[in-house]
Amino acid sequence: MRTSIATVCISGTLEDKMLACARAGFDGIEIFEQDLLVSPLSPEEIRARADRLGLTLDLYQPFRDFEGVEEAVLLENLRRAEAKFRLMNRLGIDTMLLCSNVGTATIDDDGLAAEQLRRLGDLAASYGVRIAYEALAWGKFVNTYGHSWEIVRKVDHPAVGLCLDSFHILSRGDDPSGIEDIPAAKIFFVQLADAPVLSMDILSWSRHYRVFPGEGGFDMVAFMKHLVRSGYDGPVSLEIFNDVFRQSDVERTAVDGLRSLLWLQDRAAAGLHGENHPMELRTMPDVRPPAGLDYAEIRTDEPESVARMLAQLGFEFCGQHRRKPVQLWAQGGVRVILNGQRAGGAAPAISGLGFQVEDPHGAVERAVGLKATPVARHNTADEQELRGVSAPDGTEVFFAPTAQRPAWVEEFGAGGSGGPGGSGNAGDLVTRVDHVNLAQPWQSFDEAVLFYESVLRLETRPATEVPSPMGLVRSQVMRTADGSVRLALNIVPHVLEDAASGPQSYPEHIAFQASDILAVARRAVAAGMNFLQVPQNYYEDLAARYPLDAPTLATLQELNLLYERDGNGEFLHFYTETIGNLFLEVVERRHGYEGYGAQNAPVRLAAQYERNRLRRR
Amino acid sequence: MRTSIATVCISGTLEDKMLACARAGFDGIEIFEQDLLVSPLSPEEIRARADRLGLTLDLYQPFRDFEGVEEAVLLENLRRAEAKFRLMNRLGIDTMLLCSNVGTATIDDDGLAAEQLRRLGDLAASYGVRIAYEALAWGKFVNTYGHSWEIVRKVDHPAVGLCLDSFHILSRGDDPSGIEDIPAAKIFFVQLADAPVLSMDILSWSRHYRVFPGEGGFDMVAFMKHLVRSGYDGPVSLEIFNDVFRQSDVERTAVDGLRSLLWLQDRAAAGLHGENHPMELRTMPDVRPPAGLDYAEIRTDEPESVARMLAQLGFEFCGQHRRKPVQLWAQGGVRVILNGQRAGGAAPAISGLGFQVEDPHGAVERAVGLKATPVARHNTADEQELRGVSAPDGTEVFFAPTAQRPAWVEEFGAGGSGGPGGSGNAGDLVTRVDHVNLAQPWQSFDEAVLFYESVLRLETRPATEVPSPMGLVRSQVMRTADGSVRLALNIVPHVLEDAASGPQSYPEHIAFQASDILAVARRAVAAGMNFLQVPQNYYEDLAARYPLDAPTLATLQELNLLYERDGNGEFLHFYTETIGNLFLEVVERRHGYEGYGAQNAPVRLAAQYERNRLRRR
The missing domain is CATH 3.20.20.150 (Divalent-metal-dependent TIM barrel enzymes)
Known part of the structure; x- marks a missing residue:
């Protein structure tokens, strides 16, 4: 053509x-x-x-x-x-x-x-x-x-x-x-x-x-x-x-x-497969949507504070990379990499996502065919070669084979008692990455949608708008049909972008799914986690909104948990404090809840705004 | 209320x-x-x-x-x-x-x-x-x-x-x-x-x-x-x-x-004048829309280059202020002030406009009643007191009495042969300020409209959008019903605003009305004026667009004049080069033309963009 x-x-x-x-x-x-x-x-x-x-x-x-x-x-x-x-x-x-x-x-x-x-x-x-x-x-x-x-x-x-x-x-x-x-x-x-x-x-x-x-x-x-x-x-x-x-x-x-x-x-x-027409259409390697996340990578010069949060959520340290200032943390099959390379003093932030695909080679070829920029990555001979491309927002997108225990984890020396495999311990309450929330500058939002659609074969869902103290945040979910991968692309309000700290000052997060969020939250409380504090007014409104019994309400409030319903579905979630441009979320989905707690997002944004301002003073 | x-x-x-x-x-x-x-x-x-x-x-x-x-x-x-x-x-x-x-x-x-x-x-x-x-x-x-x-x-x-x-x-x-x-x-x-x-x-x-x-x-x-x-x-x-x-x-x-x-x-x-109702409405001094512009003020540390442009357009130097580094230039009743105070090394830009009103005191009172911020201005006892307020875009709006030869001009020592009065010389081809074009940051555009409407009693006209190499420029004309004062508020595209030079890097201009634009242009050519260069392609398109005869077209092109029609009306205009954030325009309106040459604005914006980029290299 x-x-x-x-x-x-x-x-x-x-x-x-x-x-x-x-x-x-x-x-x-x-x-x-x-x-x-x-x-x-x-x-x-x-x-x-x-x-x-x-x-x-x-x-x-x-x-x-x-x-x-x-x-x-x-x-x-x-x-x-x-x-x-x-x-x-x-x-x-x-x-x-x-x-x-x-x-x-x-x-x-x-x-x-x-x-x-x-x-x-x-x-x-x-x-x-x-x-x-x-x-x-x-x-x-x-x-x-x-x-x-x-x-x-x-x-x-x-x-x-x-x-x-x-x-x-x-x-x-x-x-x-x-x-x-x-x-x-x-x-x-x-x-x-x-x-x-x-x-x-x-x-x-x-x-x-x-x-x-x-x-x-x-x-x-x-x-x-x-x-x-x-x-x-x-x-x-x-x-x-x-x-x-x-x-x-x-x-x-x-x-x-x-x-x-x-x-x-x-x-x-x-x-048009099998049909014959004058126009010649250029095609690319056909790849299926990713089956899940292999890992999430956080770039940080000072891994201690992020590591502490992960530990409080039940993650275990699996070891230091044998050659680089990079740590691997895991809980069952959920892996988080703390990468001290190239952080250059920047605040902790999500820097890369590894997607599990059937054919990593074909996926890279397809991405490059779609004009995505390959990420330069050094590999020594005995290391697993991971290839990837840059997304429009700068996030590095890597393609990894689908494996319970990927080969690359061998590059990390044994650390804690657990291992980065999928077998899991009894304490593995976090079962998967539920979704990842990425900030998008408004100039490249449409580009990002096409990128994730064409390169990763994700589907767009209807966008929502979330009020915040600094303006409306537009949120666009892109996911696989089966929900194995879910990204929420958030368009950053303009005022934030103008601030000296640049567009990345809007924090991004990784949301982990838990089988029992109350247990995760209690464990985190015991480990001294700093939760994002949810105001009392929220719980009073919750009581007016849903017929929840008093003990349930008390538990939610005690653990700074947020709650939302959607038909029969229930969604419980909590947020950690923000470190740099990063915070973490834990969610539990009950009875087929399919949303992301959009009604609660304003509470989070307001609390983060308030804390951020207090810190600057 | x-x-x-x-x-x-x-x-x-x-x-x-x-x-x-x-x-x-x-x-x-x-x-x-x-x-x-x-x-x-x-x-x-x-x-x-x-x-x-x-x-x-x-x-x-x-x-x-x-x-x-x-x-x-x-x-x-x-x-x-x-x-x-x-x-x-x-x-x-x-x-x-x-x-x-x-x-x-x-x-x-x-x-x-x-x-x-x-x-x-x-x-x-x-x-x-x-x-x-x-x-x-x-x-x-x-x-x-x-x-x-x-x-x-x-x-x-x-x-x-x-x-x-x-x-x-x-x-x-x-x-x-x-x-x-x-x-x-x-x-x-x-x-x-x-x-x-x-x-x-x-x-x-x-x-x-x-x-x-x-x-x-x-x-x-x-x-x-x-x-x-x-x-x-x-x-x-x-x-x-x-x-x-x-x-x-x-x-x-x-x-x-x-x-x-x-x-x-x-x-x-x-x-509701004369009616009696329970609700008590707060009123302000009733002022009529301005009768015209008393002066336009340009802030500049180096008045020479702007002064040269003014001279090339037929303005005469009327003198230096007796106390401040401020010059007055005039042509007939059209006055331009070059103000070296508080320029602080910033590029030349429009800093203030003096509006002729019947009741300057009432106008200030009204403006302040409308929550406009008064402009601090020092006056010595023997100087004319001019009072004003800041517009949302930072332009200083002053209220002056309606006078052919305002009293404040006496503060300027006699300079050239002419005087800043309204009587005029034979060579006074510039007859009035036609309009002033002010850049507006997008955040304060609506505020600016209300400001000019409420404080100056200007009326809004339908907005237009002008394509430029850096995006669409939205232009909103605000004017008095009789056209004695016309402002064009331009919303600056976002990219420009992000540039290191800030939102003011979008140039503003003063357009002068001439009785005979060809004579003004020829005089400016003779005086060595740097015109904004209009591309040949524009004139070829003009020939296709309007049935203009060859000599007319040749004259337009020779003088870098732009041309537009509107029913019976004709509009001829030219632009000077840009100095800092400022350029000048001269227009001639024939047969009741009421527009601003919107079809030609893209030509100007593209030429300015090109020149600006060349200069930065």
């Missing part, structure tokens, strides 16, 4: 944009008129530069408000078009996007529109260019792809065809399956955009909130399959109007965009 | 919020339940603290999903309510907000709802509290204030009345005039919120985009007038869910909120 992207998607000057698209690996670009007319480069220079970068110039866009007009207006429109055709000749672009008329159409007559497009087609042909007619979702008379195709069929001119745009089709809830019935030769261009499910006017939605395929709520894979089945084999181009992308790092956003097309090809190919 | 505000409007802990509201000058607050239950303060401590701060606790909210349910659910709801009544007794709050049922209502029967509310009223009365029933715009069965009033009338219980919320009424396009017909004694509470005109689902709109009265698109003054005419005399409270306010400085946001209520009282009182 030929990949392309409209220059309007990304930030910077036209030069910046072209360079970033070439570096990311796009085959071509659409020149968005605005980018050209503010550029000091001449059309010839742009053409030469694209050539040097190995980029084709696939489309000139947009041309607006042409058809359905009085003759005098039409003549003026043809004059405008001719100037653009001349410009396209200089650029070496053979296709122009024509949007269905929004502003000046006065005559609702398909026959007239077709006749006017035919005249445009004649003019275009005389310049050796062609017109890709697109139905905007808010076009005055033409706003569905079905209608634009009717008109193009009426035009019946070799220089006039269709442009299909997934946003304009899917935003209206239109059925894209009709694309399969359009002759491929009449589809001149295809633009793709995904979007979050929002209920607002389509124009605002389109102009500000589009995202790359896989980052929104449209079924882009199904759309792609219809397109492939139509026999279309031209460029597939991203046209994303997104306020954040427009102001973010251009190279990074370009890579994010290309990743979306790589992911989409892979998924569409999987869905 | 008793002013109040819900704690959910602002950021921080409950303690922070209470302190900020008291300092801003609110009479009372609504306790939003979430803020209480995450607080370490007991209800008794909260009550005592409010008392010490001189704040009344006006409302406890929200209580949800009560009425229209089966008996078993009702009993559970009464149990929930009773726990809250006990809590309210401890807090000393006598009114609870009850939202119309959204989630659990199953029976659409006004009679049943009334009967259930009556039972709640009996219970409330036994605790000495009362219920203010509010129709949420998205309530399941009850979602208009008319309907909630019908039910309350049916309930006919002294402890059950109405809560009216402007958002829930105006967001649905409902007619608020019916408020006048509700007996004042049955209106237990009133909440106010404004909102920008958006077309999205009401729930999202309400939860994220509400703003303080005067900052949005609702007719809040008309709403207020209906309320006053009803005879209501209780608290009028702000309930604003706004993502930005929730993460902004709490004290500043509280002041912004109080300002909105002061403005609203003043405007409502003006509209």
Whole structure:
């Protein structure tokens, strides 16, 4: 598949944009008129530069408000078009996007529109260019792809065809399956955009909130399959109007965009298995979602305080790495690594996650194929080689084989009485990592969603918003269907990010699942754990909210436990104090509770805010 | 009027919020339940603290999903309510907000709802509290204030009345005039919120985009007038869910909120002139919008470069201030002050604007009454006293009498051949300040709109969005009806703000109006002016866009002039280079053109971005 992207998607000057698209690996670009007319480069220079970068110039866009007009207006429109055709000749672009008329159409007559497009087609042909007619979702008379195709069929001119745009089709809830019935030769261009499910006017939605395929709520894979089945084999181009992308790092956003097309090809190919179509889809090693977490890694210069918390939760020290300042702690099959390398004085934080996958080699290959950055890691000959990539938020994602007792633990000398295996002791009340909560800068949130979706095959769940003293925190859960891996991506409110301490000052955490949270909490109390203190007011509200008996309430309060219900399900959890950018949580899920205690999250955020401020004073 | 505000409007802990509201000058607050239950303060401590701060606790909210349910659910709801009544007794709050049922209502029967509310009223009365029933715009069965009033009338219980919320009424396009017909004694509470005109689902709109009265698109003054005419005399409270306010400085946001209520009282009182109602509205000196700009002040340590630009545009040096390192430049009645005080090495920037008003003393009094911060200014006995206040973006706003030749110019020794009077020379091609473009940090944009509206009586015009290499720039024009003063407030894209140079790195400018822009441009060329260079591609597009003849196009291009049409109107303008955070613009408006060249702004932003980057390399 030929990949392309409209220059309007990304930030910077036209030069910046072209360079970033070439570096990311796009085959071509659409020149968005605005980018050209503010550029000091001449059309010839742009053409030469694209050539040097190995980029084709696939489309000139947009041309607006042409058809359905009085003759005098039409003549003026043809004059405008001719100037653009001349410009396209200089650029070496053979296709122009024509949007269905929004502003000046006065005559609702398909026959007239077709006749006017035919005249445009004649003019275009005389310049050796062609017109890709697109139905905007808010076009005055033409706003569905079905209608634009009717008109193009009426035009019946070799220089006039269709442009299909997934946003304009899917935003209206239109059925894209009709694309399969359009002759491929009449589809001149295809633009793709995904979007979050929002209920607002389509124009605002389109102009500000589009995202790359896989980052929104449209079924882009199904759309792609219809397109492939139509026999279309031209460029597939991203046209994303997104306020954040427009102001973010251009190279990074370009890579994010290309990743979306790589992911989409892979998924569409999987869905078209065995079918034969002209378009060749690039695929990657097929990997299954991870079966669980092999380990969580915490980066810290001073492992003592984190180690103490782990011990209080029942973890045992399994040993020091034979060569590096790295400790392994475990409880049954739950392993936590405290890594003193490269901490450089930074506060303790989650630095890496090891995911258990069937085929670690294939998973790395897939991740790298999806343009993820490999993590540099030194290995001596006798050490287990673990390979991984960087997630957009900087977390290192490693791929480990699925094993009860992984080989790499042998690199750690024996420490405490226990071992990092899966057999477990009677005291192993922590049974697994329930979820990991990672802070995301708002600029890279959409990128992170696509990363975890494409690289780890996680699924997105509906996002929630949690009030806190410093603003609303948006929380997006991504997980495997079976719940074996669950990540909560939290978008950090802006104020925090502006603080001197940077975006990471929003603490992240690892939540452990316990079979008996009361026992874990009591053991932690006995071991002197500093719990996050839950206010009395919370328990009084709890008593009003749920018909809990007095002894239960007293126990919850005594142990600083939080409580939430969801149908029959019950959720009990507690938090530790925060050390650096890290705290820990222990949860117990009863009767199939599937949430994350969202109602209680404000209590935690307020308490952490208060403590953090007291410490700064 | 008793002013109040819900704690959910602002950021921080409950303690922070209470302190900020008291300092801003609110009479009372609504306790939003979430803020209480995450607080370490007991209800008794909260009550005592409010008392010490001189704040009344006006409302406890929200209580949800009560009425229209089966008996078993009702009993559970009464149990929930009773726990809250006990809590309210401890807090000393006598009114609870009850939202119309959204989630659990199953029976659409006004009679049943009334009967259930009556039972709640009996219970409330036994605790000495009362219920203010509010129709949420998205309530399941009850979602208009008319309907909630019908039910309350049916309930006919002294402890059950109405809560009216402007958002829930105006967001649905409902007619608020019916408020006048509700007996004042049955209106237990009133909440106010404004909102920008958006077309999205009401729930999202309400939860994220509400703003303080005067900052949005609702007719809040008309709403207020209906309320006053009803005879209501209780608290009028702000309930604003706004993502930005929730993460902004709490004290500043509280002041912004109080300002909105002061403005609203003043405007409502003006509209109710001569009528007699129980509610006493606080008013301020009535001032008319400014008649023009007395001067613009530029803060700079090195006045030479800015002075050179002014001279190239035909301004003359009128002299140095007799006591301070301040220069006065003028062209006819257009005056620019170059102020070397307090520049402290900072880049040249717009630091102050002098507005010509009929009654400078009243204008200052009004501004200070609206909680604007007075600007400290030293005056010696023989100097003209100019008084002013700080705008939210830091610009100093001064109030000067309307005069052709203001008295303060006498403080400047005679310099060049001209004088800063209004009589003018033949060479005075610049006739007035057309508009001033000020950068606004996104956190204080809404505050700025209300400030200029309330303090200067400027009107808002529809906002536009301008694409730039670093993101979309939102531009909001505020002006007097007659156009004598025009400000363009630009929200700075986020990336710029993150840069080391801070939010002010987005350049601001003063646009001068010329009677003959070609002559001004030619004179500037002759004087060696550095124009902002406009790319060739722009002129080629212009030729395609408008039927301009070749000589006109050649002249435009030769002089780096930009061009835009609007119906019959024509707009010609050019920009100077940027010095520090400042550049200048000259415009000519022909045939009643009323815009600001928005189509050309991207050309300017791209050229400035490119130059800025080149300079940094």
